[in-house]
Amino acid sequence: NPPPPELKDKVVQRADDTEETIRVRLTKYHENCGAVVDAFAGSAQILNVNGLEGKEKIASDIFQAVNSITNPLRALPPKLIICGPPAGGKGTQCEKLVQQYGVVHLSTGDMLRSAIAANTETGLKAKAFMDRGELVPDELILDTIIDRLNQPDCTAKGWLLDGFPRNESQARSMVNFGIIPDMVLVLEVSDEEVIKRISGRRVDISTGKTYHITFNPPPSDVKAIQRSDDNESTVKIRLKTYHLNVSAVLKVFSPLANVSYFHQSSSTEITKAMFRAIDVSRAKIDVEGNAFIMTLFCMEMPYQTCASSFLRYAFSLYQHKEYCLITLPPTARPPTFVSNFTFIPARPTSTYSHVLYLLHRDALTFIDPSPTDIIRVTRFRMTEQCDQLGALVEYLPPSSIADLENEMALAGEEDDIDIEDNPKHIIFVARLHGVVIAVASLTRDHEVTSNLKHHFDVEQYVVLTHHRAKDQAILSHFLLNPVYTIAGQFILKEVMRYFRKTCIFVSVPYHGHVSALVQETFILAPHRRQVVMKDVPKDEQPSAVERLTSNALYFFTKRLFSEPKCIVSSEMGLKAQSFMEAGELVPDELIVQVILERLQQPDCITKGWLLDGFPRTKSQAQAMLAQGIFAHLVIVLDVPDEEVVTRISGRRIDIDTGKTYHLTFNPPPPE
Structure with missing residues (x-):
């Protein structure tokens, strides 16, 4: 942003924009930044952003991080089932899914072993069957799964079932007990590829490590053997059983969950496609099971202006529900606030006698006259x-x-x-x-x-x-x-x-x-x-x-309105001003009090806040935390020192207007 030619002789460099001063400031920044980040690490998500990326890439990374912590879908953790043939790559994809979505990975074998180790009633029953060399009955496995899914980590994070259900009977039992996944992920691998993967497996008899004669051959000094059930004829029998059962399982879940198939050529492509399918599916929230309904609503006319407050309270009672449904008799006059709802037309074959209206909880912000920025255009x-x-x-x-x-x-x-x-x-x-x-x-x-x-x-x-x-x-x-x-x-x-x-x-x-x-x-x-x-x-x-x-x-x-400015004018502000007029540093405790007072104003409470330039030191961060000021996200822009020096030392100020220019990036014309 070079100055115009006519201002070339009128621009000056600020006294604190010299390279020497900048490097001193950078040293202090590096000394304090790590301590500030560490102070918030236990209570906030830390996002490190490459400051050399383009503006749009940086903004996109920040928006994605903000959405990940503000999205109300976080209150509805994913429930996933993954299916695939033996050696189909389920293990690899499960690791990626856990890393991406934080779900709890559950396999029936691990759950049974954990139940046995914990000496639970279900675990002891399962152990009795296993000690006799018998298969654990479906009912007992289902009891184990229900117990596990009700534990706090699965409730909070969601779950990923791997290896269950294996047949139609198990799938129907799950549905009967109300265990219904959001998505069923099906890995499609050709029988020829599965046979190639399994029949080539070799196991080190000393360590148990698995190799593959084609993809990962064992070293020459390792004695590796083929497992007895890894031969081609056994694999073909297992595949036939798998195909019969998986079709029956998917037939049970298809009307109830989103079933997605993945047959990409590489593991990386499958992972990307799987993430995309899950994100799209979770973006399309079904109203069924995710709404509360008001079948009777009466409000006197003078109080209908307060309807938004009532609706906010109603949504607060159903924090995990995204929609509110209202049913009204066709002859009844709709209350004024229903105009904010979306009218749902009836199907031609419907015999339902009432009129249906729908409202999403995010629409409450637009019913309230206060401005909002939750929608990003x-x-x-x-x-x-x-x-x-x-x-x-x-x-x-x-x-x-x-x-x-x-x-x-x-x-x-x-x-x-x-x-x-x-x-x-x-x-x-x-x-x-x-x-x-x-x-x-x-x-x-x-x-x-x-x-x-x-x-x-x-x-x-x-x-x-x-x-x-x-x-x-x-x-x-x-x-x-x-x-x-x-x-x-x-x-x-x-x-x-x-x-x-x-x-x-x-x-x-x-x-x-x-x-x-x-x-x-x-x-x-x-x-x-x-x-x-x-x-x-x-x-x-x-x-x-x-x-x-x-x-x-x-x-x-439309007239373009300027954004409203907010001013903190209080006793705290006057105290801070007295220190500044005396040429002294404002104490951290006072700065924190001013910030706390500002963050307690209605706009910050309803819209959230973004702190820029504070805290600068570990003591300031600790003072914030001591006052109960916690951040959800801490964004750290990483920029090399040399780049910072280049950016700042090239700045020039117009002494008449105070406008800032730069000499290095896009220098002014020679004239």
Whole structure:
């Protein structure tokens, strides 16, 4: 950010931006940073970020970490079953799943051995069968599993069942006892590959270590043998039994859980596909089993303005439920606050007599008039994964999907153009806890928008001269998860803010579907004259202006509001000011008190907080913890000292305006 040529002689270097001063500051930083991080390590997640990465990569890493600790799905730990043939790679994938999701890995053998070691009633019964060389009955195994799944670690972290159920009877017994997984992960490996893997296994008779004659041959000095049940004929029998049983098991779970199959060529690819499938599945929360229902709701009219407080309390009673359902008789007048709920249309064959409304707990933030930032609106680039867009797009008509794909391709060609440079095509997505809930596609076409005023009486409502051509755009597509309908206006305003647009147009075909969001938020512009629909030859595409002027036109304008500033003005602040005026350091205890007072204000309590520049020392961190100020996440930006010196020592200040420039990165022109 070099200074303009005319300011070249007016910029100076700050006295504390010299290399010598910077290195002294860096030494103090390194002395204190590790101690501060260690102080929070026991109560917070520590995230180390490479500060040399691009801004978007750093932001993405931080957003992902924040989502991982704020996502309400953490209250609903995953319940997984993994199936696969012998030597199918279950062990490797189980290790990856435990590492990624923190679930408790459970195998029937390990559970039985643990129960026996703990001398539990179930364990002692199982030991009696094992001592006699008999198979442990399914009922006893199921009792062992139920006991294990009810232990605190499985309840808090979720679980991964490996090796059970092995047959249809065991699967049905699980369902009868209410043990139903979220997902069943099925590893598909060809019989030929399994035979190749198992028949080539060799075991060191001295150590028990396993080798493979092809993939991991034993050293020449190791005496390795083949296990008696690792020959090809035995493996084929085991595979036949596996195929018969796994089909029956999946038949039981298919109506109740998400069954996903994985047949990628490498273990790494299988792991990535498995993570992606689990994340997508967990993003699509089913209402069934994850909602509480209000069948009777009465509130006097004067108190209906307090309905959001009541709803917050109701959700607090069901902390593990994400949805609230309300049923009302069709003849009853809905309470005012029900307008914030999403109406659920009945199926054509339904005999249910009541009307159903649905609300997600995150929508409470939008019922409350206080601002929010739990929904993140960002620019979508074609280098990102498109998987999460599928849930929003799959129900569109084929023609709309084709139009959207075309717009995404055009936006992809301009991925390298910054928003500041006003690209013609751009895609935005809104994410809630990392899950995409809305997609907006916009086009900037000066020729089209400047012609609209000749066909529509827009200026009856707004003075277009107050909206520069570059500040106008056409909203081509806006896809929104209906559960978050109440957040639609907020998302649109955020899109306009990021794209720096003050006026947006939406074109809707006559007799076409107009969403409730457009009807309630946008203004319908009347035509200046009768619309004449001219026929266009099949081999000729109508122009953009012709398409828009033959449709109904809606528009929406917005003023860009500055973010509110918060000031701490209190007795603590005055005490701090007295130290600063005397040229003395403000004591740590006083700084912590000022911060504590600020963090107890309503916006920090409801929205959370981000502390920047504090604590700087171990004593400050300990003082925070002593006052009960705990962080969920500590973000550490790692930047080499030499890079810091380069960044700071090149800074220059305009002595007239105080604006900061830099001489090294993108130096000023020679003149």
